[in-house]
Amino acid sequence: MGDDVTEFDQISTENLRDSAIELARRRWDLRFFWRLLGLIPAAEAAAGHEEASEASVAQLSGFVYEALSAETDPEVQEALRPFYVQYLREHGETADDVRGDGESGGPGRSTAPGNGTP
Template sequence: MGEDLERLDTDELRERAVELARKRWDVSYLWKLVEHIPSAEALAGRPAAGQAGVHTVSALFSQLIAEFEGDHQLREALRPLYLDYLRQHQGT
């Protein structure tokens, strides 16, 4: 593809990665995002939120919704997942 994904901002990476996963019906990637939210919370400076997310599925989904509603620190912590996913699957 030739595009330098590293130059894109995190919001653009998130939008592209999630849209690509939707188009591919890639539930495993979307679930992977959910699984990484607790550690992303810890990286964003909120370890207690991460621990709560590990204990209940509802907390994971609440955090996933929050990720899409504009939590910049959380999106930044998930940036490596967006990059990795797009590199592996873009153009497939």
């Protein structure tokens, strides 16, 4: 970043924000928006707004949950299955943890031996 940082020092934060968001929109840069959403609660906490930080986490998780719940295409959900499994494994979850007490392994899934379900 070096020299670039001093170049941007003379620009207002509001202008930087607007320019970055507009660039990300033009480039369809979902990663930028995802990263930004992840940083907002931490920035609120750093600014001393602890309650707003907690509210942002709740609001963002609710938004994501609602967006994912709206997706009903079984083919899309199956295409995302490896992503879900990877995330759960990376965080130390097992099939038994996910299955819970008395569950059959999720909708449309049986835990019967030999059916290919982990």
